[in-house]
Amino acid sequence: MPAIHKLPEVLINQIAAGEVVERPASVLKELLENSLDAGSRAIEVALAQGGVKQLRITDDGCGIDRDDLALALERHATSKIASLEDLEAVGTMGFRGEALAAIASVARTKITSRATGAAHAWRVTEREREPAPAALNGGTVVEVEDLYYNTPARRKFLKSESTEFGHCDDVFHRIALARPDVGFQLAHNGRVSLRLAAGDAERRVREILGDDFMANCRTVQAESGSLSLTGFAALPAYARANRDAQFFYVNGRFVRDKLIQHALREAYADILHGARHPAFVLFLDLDPAGVDVNVHPAKTEVRFREGRAIHQFVFHGLTRALAAPVQAASLMHSPADPAGYSGPTEQIRLAVEEPGLPRQLSSWHADNVETRADFRPTSFPVGNRAPFNPAALEQLAPRTSGPALPQTPDNASAPLGYAVGQIHGVYVLAQNAHGLVLVDMHAAHERILYEQLKHVLDGNPGVQRLLIPAVFNASKIELATAEEHADTLTRMGFDVAAAGPNELAARSVPALLGRANVAELLRALLAELRDFPASEVIAARRNELLATMACHGAVRANRQLTLPEMNALLRDMEATERADQCNHGRPTWTQLSMTDLDKLFMRGQ
Structure with missing residues (x-):
């Protein structure tokens, strides 16, 4: 030696x-x-x-x-x-x-x-x-x-x-x-x-990530005490095959932090599916004493002194920005509420083949425009096929000597405008203050039902007692985690306790997950609780079931709608969180401006 x-x-x-x-x-x-x-x-x-x-x-x-x-x-x-x-x-x-x-x-x-x-x-x-x-x-x-x-x-x-x-x-x-x-x-x-050149944040982001990113993003701004989260988060339509458009900064320092990445991933989990990656430029500012930057010589890793609070702040701040309904986050910056619209006017019953769930799960907001006596709310029979009524076009059409397109009550008052027709029973055409809006009616209705299902079940997970407790082997750290987070597990609908020196027993599970593999589910849940402040495992499993239910309950293609039904769908989209994307992360609507339409027909050239 x-x-x-x-x-x-x-x-x-x-x-x-x-x-x-x-x-x-x-x-x-x-x-x-x-x-x-x-x-x-x-x-x-x-x-x-x-x-x-x-x-x-x-x-x-x-x-x-x-x-x-x-x-x-x-x-x-x-x-x-x-x-x-x-x-x-x-x-x-x-x-x-x-x-x-x-x-x-x-x-x-x-x-x-x-x-x-x-x-x-x-x-x-x-x-x-x-x-x-x-x-x-x-x-x-x-x-x-x-x-x-x-x-x-x-x-x-x-x-x-x-x-x-x-x-x-x-x-x-x-x-x-x-x-x-x-x-x-x-x-x-x-x-x-x-x-x-020196300028503001929006200009710098546009110069580096391009106009396409800015056209498909939401502004993020959240504050809580000394914490501040600002920046821009792209919608799923701008999702990428890799992580090359992900920029997260802590007090101006670019970082790749495990805790932050988890919070961001969970914020996008309900609107981005598959192997796609979100794009964002986000800035987290906090008291320098609240973060340890002396973790690695490269200084791209940090450690937060209040990791749980940071995780929840980032998760909820980004979730709120992405979940804003069309009327609050429209790219067209239209007024928040349509003229004369006063909220839900009736509920449509949707039969759900799942025990213990409410039946009234869908609410299409029908238009009730006071200035048009002939514009009445109409129920939307999900399970029946109603013929298209051409008389509705005549009722909304102006009284002129020649043929003309129907006039809407006030296009400027609603971000998604008002319906003028339907294409092949698949797409709804609407006219707003900026031009033409195309809506995938099945995708849009699917998102509406999905959000309503979640709202009905929020705060009431429902518990299913197991006739025979599910007993499975557990490591020492899993046993310790189950004991430490017993209250959290109970709130989620689990009754879990040690059944031996190396075993855990589950006596109850959330009702919606009664058929799940209990051992596999709890192991994933305990691993999540051990590393992160709040688990999204249960919500993710539950949401998978609700998304399937919403897909089956949504209006199908080739279903002819009346104009009031189409307008009811548009109003519901404007009032529904995450209505820009379906449950699979695809867009539900797109806008063609008058400029876009003029270019198609070479008007002014």
Whole structure:
């Protein structure tokens, strides 16, 4: 066994560099964060050969004093914290004092900086640590060249130039999204690829993620005490095959946190199905003392001191934004309530083949427009096929000498407008203030029934006693979790207790899940309760059943509707949460503006 000895400083730095400097993108991230901590308002990035040959960052921040510049390349040297109390409430992007030292140990590094009020600039390099006079108007310039030139084994792990530039581009976008108040410019091999002027959050998100994202997203804004959640969350129609459009920030820092990811996933669970991934740009702000950012050298992982509260805040804040009915979150910004509409006028009975469930589960809000005496609410017999009544068109048509389309009571008063007809018994056509609205009537009715089923059962899960308790093997941690969360399990409809040193027994389960595999269900539930503040396992299983029931109960294709029935459907959509998507995450309606229609017929050209 060789004798224990102290490693040389150069090797120590190179080992540390392995944690901080994975590739050029890692260098770019650290240097951009330093520029932001310096109060920069404009930052320019220039890369050569994907950042491997050269990476140059120029900012207009406060600069570095001469005496501080001499320490900038030393390990564990920083101006951002000085005590344990500072570390426990970090408010800056950087704080570890390792990045510049790690970079300088594996690349040719040069820092030129001129502090505010200084007579001139000073420069240091990874070899010449004594500052030398230099020319610079203000701010700081950091140049990193020949990454891993002295560790060829590490350089072999780098990918192609285009791949490394792609990673740098991703980092640039993440940081630019977090700071819309700062101007950014990115150039590669002498060519500017992106220039972003300082502005507001919406403009920055539009510039980076595009108009398509902004046209398919909801604004998120929630506050509770010192917690704040803001940003934009895309609707399921914009769902992606990967996670490349997911940006979550904690106090301006891009993070990938297990707790947060779970809360976001659960918020989308009821509207996004399959293998698709949601898109969002969300900012969580809280007291820096409430989050530990000193978890990993890369600083993309955090630990919350009140994880349960954070989880619930993010989950409910995003859920409320996504669940807003059409009339509250319409992309057309129409008034909230249709003229003369006063809520539900009658309920339609829907037979549900499930014991113990209420039968009155569907409420289509019929139009009751006072200004039109001939516009009456009509019941919607779900199970019967009613013939289309062409007389309804005549009743709503204006009294003119020639043929004309029916006029609606007030298109501007309802986001989805008023019906004018139906196509092949599948789609409802409506006219609103902006043009034409197309509605998939089965998908829309399916969502309405589904939300009503959930509302009926909320707060009353129903309990089914088991004639023979379900006994299954359980680990020590499962036994402890069941004991710790006994009250939560009871509220969910479970009666669970230890049946031995390695067994659990369930004596009751939620009524809707009476036929489920109790052991499998409880194991999943206990695992969820152990890691997260509130389990969505039961709600997810219950909702799967309700979604199936709603699908079977919804109006089928080829069902001819009268105009009052179509308008009743539109009004219900406007008052129903998540009515923009069916239970499978597909859109229920789409808008064609007058401009869109004019383009189809080349009007004005």
